[in-house]
Amino acid sequence: MPRKKLQLDLDAFYCSIEILSGPSLRGIRFAVGGRSEQRVVVASCSYAARKFGVHSAMPMVSKLPSGCSSKYGREADPFG
Numbered sequence: 001m002p003r004k005k006l007q008l009d010l011d012a013f014y015c016s017i018e019i020l021s022g023p024s025l026r027g028i029r030f031a032v033g034g035r036s037e038q039r040v041v042v043a044s045c046s047y048a049a050r051k052f053g054v055h056s057a058m059p060m061v062s063k064l065p066s067g068c069s070s071k072y073g074r075e076a077d078p079f080g
Contacts, residue, residue, distance in 0.1 A: 029048040039059075
């Protein structure tokens, strides 16, 4: 039996869930992170935001690129 490889982009998982619950987010630059009263880092970002240099684990507020003018920060909802 030939072996097959499967690649999953789990880095965009939280954004995919947010897009499923809010289809208007499709194509918009946005990131999903934690609560604002804590140290907030990007847990996941949309593919549109990645084009502006946003990536997982970067600080959500202080380090987001200035060219990312359509920022949309949203806390992940663990219970859907």
